[in-house]
Amino acid sequence: MHEYPLSYADHVATREVFASMQPTFKMPRRNTIxxxxxxxxxxEKPNINKMMDANNSRVAITTDxxxxxxxxxxxxxxxxxxxSSWNLEMRVYLKLCF
Numbered sequence: 001m002h003e004y005p006l007s008y009a010d011h012v013a014t015r016e017v018f019a020s021m022q023p024t025f026k027m028p029r030r031n032t033i034x035x036x037x038x039x040x041x042x043x044e045k046p047n048i049n050k051m052m053d054a055n056n057s058r059v060a061i062t063t064d065x066x067x068x069x070x071x072x073x074x075x076x077x078x079x080x081x082x083x084s085s086w087n088l089e090m091r092v093y094l095k096l097c098f
Contacts, residue, residue, distance in 0.1 A: 006030035
């Protein structure tokens with residue numbers, strides 16, 4: 001929402017705020033968050049590929065690029081399609097461009 005970098009999780013004040021709200025919560029470090037995101041991507045990628053292979057409808061693909069406040073470039077690819085029950089579905093792939 002605010003385009004904060006993952007290093008935000010390592011700021012002392014951030015950790016103090018989370019600890020004051022829930023003392024038993026262990027705030028993960030930025031490297032842990034990054035690792036978890038990449039692991040989720042690796043798990044979901046084959047699932048999405050399998051789902052798209054089974055899809056009999058056409059797929060509309062759109063792209064968008066922008067630069068964050070931190071001057072990092074991003075690209076998103078969005079796929080819209082109808083499932084077998086004619087429900088509109090959407091899948092998003094976000095790529096950080098260095």
